[in-house]
Amino acid sequence: MRTATHAARLQAVALLGVVERNAYLVKRYGWWEVAFFVWTIANTLTVVFIADGVEASGGRLDVERQTTILLIGAVIWSYLGIVFEILTETVAWERWEGTIEYTFMAPLSRAVHLLGMGSFAVLYGVLRTALLFAVVALFFGLTFPQADFGAALLLLAVASVSFVGIGMVTAVLPLISPEKGAQLGFIAQGMLLVVSGVYYPVDVMPAWMQWLATVSPATYALEGIRAAVLDGAGVADVWHDLWPLFVMGVVAIPLGLAVFRAGERYAKRHGKLKRAG
Amino acid sequence: MPAVEIVDLVKTFTRRERGRRVRASALDGVSLTVARGECVAVLGQNGSGKSTLVRVLATLLLHERGQVRVFGHDVAREEQAVRRLVNRVSVEASFFKRLSARENLAYAARFYGLTPGRTRTRVPEILEAVGFPAARARVPMEELSRGMQQKVALARALLTAPTLLLLDEPTTGLDPRSKREVQAFIAGMRETHDTTTLLCTHDMAEAEVLADRVGILDRGRLLALESPAALRRRYGAGTLEDAFLAATGRTLADDDEEEAA
Numbered sequence: 001m002r003t004a005t006h007a008a009r010l011q012a013v014a015l016l017g018v019v020e021r022n023a024y025l026v027k028r029y030g031w032w033e034v035a036f037f038v039w040t041i042a043n044t045l046t047v048v049f050i051a052d053g054v055e056a057s058g059g060r061l062d063v064e065r066q067t068t069i070l071l072i073g074a075v076i077w078s079y080l081g082i083v084f085e086i087l088t089e090t091v092a093w094e095r096w097e098g099t100i101e102y103t104f105m106a107p108l109s110r111a112v113h114l115l116g117m118g119s120f121a122v123l124y125g126v127l128r129t130a131l132l133f134a135v136v137a138l139f140f141g142l143t144f145p146q147a148d149f150g151a152a153l154l155l156l157a158v159a160s161v162s163f164v165g166i167g168m169v170t171a172v173l174p175l176i177s178p179e180k181g182a183q184l185g186f187i188a189q190g191m192l193l194v195v196s197g198v199y200y201p202v203d204v205m206p207a208w209m210q211w212l213a214t215v216s217p218a219t220y221a222l223e224g225i226r227a228a229v230l231d232g233a234g235v236a237d238v239w240h241d242l243w244p245l246f247v248m249g250v251v252a253i254p255l256g257l258a259v260f261r262a263g264e265r266y267a268k269r270h271g272k273l274k275r276a277g
Numbered sequence: 278m279p280a281v282e283i284v285d286l287v288k289t290f291t292r293r294e295r296g297r298r299v300r301a302s303a304l305d306g307v308s309l310t311v312a313r314g315e316c317v318a319v320l321g322q323n324g325s326g327k328s329t330l331v332r333v334l335a336t337l338l339l340h341e342r343g344q345v346r347v348f349g350h351d352v353a354r355e356e357q358a359v360r361r362l363v364n365r366v367s368v369e370a371s372f373f374k375r376l377s378a379r380e381n382l383a384y385a386a387r388f389y390g391l392t393p394g395r396t397r398t399r400v401p402e403i404l405e406a407v408g409f410p411a412a413r414a415r416v417p418m419e420e421l422s423r424g425m426q427q428k429v430a431l432a433r434a435l436l437t438a439p440t441l442l443l444l445d446e447p448t449t450g451l452d453p454r455s456k457r458e459v460q461a462f463i464a465g466m467r468e469t470h471d472t473t474t475l476l477c478t479h480d481m482a483e484a485e486v487l488a489d490r491v492g493i494l495d496r497g498r499l500l501a502l503e504s505p506a507a508l509r510r511r512y513g514a515g516t517l518e519d520a521f522l523a524a525t526g527r528t529l530a531d532d533d534e535e536e537a538a
Contacts, residue, residue, distance in 0.1 A: 017387020098371030
């Protein structure tokens with residue numbers, strides 16, 4: 001019992017170390033973070049202006065509602081980008097710096113290592129995304145009189161479990177292809193969101209894409225968050241979006257870990273941990 | 278129980294040559310034991326299998342055949358137990374270059390269970406012990422000299438009080454003064470911490486100064502493993518370099534010429 005408690009304590013300290021290291025890196029690359037945040041705002045504006053553009057060209061729509069729908073899509077896009085990027089860096093950045101062998105020979109379990117990266121990704125992603133949401137909402141003068149932000153945050157938190165699981169799968173790719181593997185995080189982000197109704201209702205897509213939407217956690221996150229922010233839907237109202245997210249989360253984390261472990265074994269068999277040249 | 282026990286270790290890598298997969302042997306039936314508290318040096322040219330040997334012991338590579346045990350723990354089946362006992366210093370002082378020595382060491386310390394409070398006291402102590410100036414501890418690693426970085430690499434390994442220290446060309450590329458300081462520290466570690474050391478190097482003088490026994494690894498095969506004096510006697514050589522030449526038929530400089538060609 002005492003041994004198990006000691007081992008759990010060691011792993012908790014190691015998890016804290018992973019989170020702490022990422023915080024150090026954000027601090028040291030502070031101006032780069034500011035630059036990327038400005039880019040994210042610009043990128044979000046290009047999407048959210050579409051609602052004004054449609055109205056200006058004669059289309060009839062509820063501009064404020066449509067603007068909010070687009071804003072939520074853009075914000076989730078940005079959030080997924082942060083989560084996948086940080087998880088992909090589990091291998092990519094450490095391989096670049098050459099620290100990966102020291103991290104992989106340390107006595108922290110791979111699950112703790114990846115969950116540490118996932119925890120930081122979610123914390124940092126939520127902060128950046130909340131700031132982005134506030135800045136763009138302010139820019140367009142959006143008000144959300146009915147919004148239930150608590151329910152929206154809960155949906156994002158539960159969806160994040162699945163996102164972290166999928167991120168673990170993308171994290172292993174730089175071990176297999178050091179040069180291009182990291183890019184696959186962006187591909188996963190795009191593929192996930194294109195079938196999930198990121199800027200449009202799912203039912204405008206072809207039937208096969210609609211089927212894919214049913215197995216994407218982003219679909220339920222987007223639908224639920226839009227209902228919570230636009231219509232003030234509470235936790236009970238979005239339960240039909242929440243429970244699939246719970247189920248997907250339970251599957252995604254063990255699946256992500258299994259894929260990462262398989263990738264790690266492949267890398268150790270073929271000598272791919274070390275960056276040669 | 279020996280600190281390291283290796284029996285008939287085989288590790289191969291696959292590479293592509295003219296579109297075909299070719300298997301190349303990195304370690305070919307290597308067997309050796311290292312006693313607790315002993316320092317064993319393994320001499321070999323670039324590509325002889327030294328780093329592969331270190332990586333197998335550090336649980337960073339999976340081998341195909343043979344048994345590798347660290348204090349009785351199998352490196353492939355009991356990775357976590359082995360990792361608690363081992364640390365490593367390699368030729369590249371690999372760090373997050375934008376982070377300071379303190380931040381890099383704090384990151385490493387957490388993986389071995391050092392709490393933030395313990396790290397705050399332990400990191401300055403260990404940096405002082407390796408002769409790293411306290412005033413530079415908050416400076417990004419990229420602004421430090423190679424010698425300074427290597428001292429931080431030593432500090433990282435020693436911070437965790439490893440029972441088995443794996444040194445993979447730890448002084449390559451250092452200026453003579455830094456080299457002597459690092460070597461003195463490694464020797465001191467054995468005396469003060471009862472550390473077992475496996476030193477892979479192609480520096481004959483370093484092997485002679487630090488090691489109890491010296492092995493010669495050539496193209497993945499361990500040709501000899503004896504005390505420096507016994508090795509010289511066995512090959513009728515006046516120096517370790519001559520013994521290496523007699524054993525392998527090549528000098529350590531040959532591989533540099535081959536690489537340059």
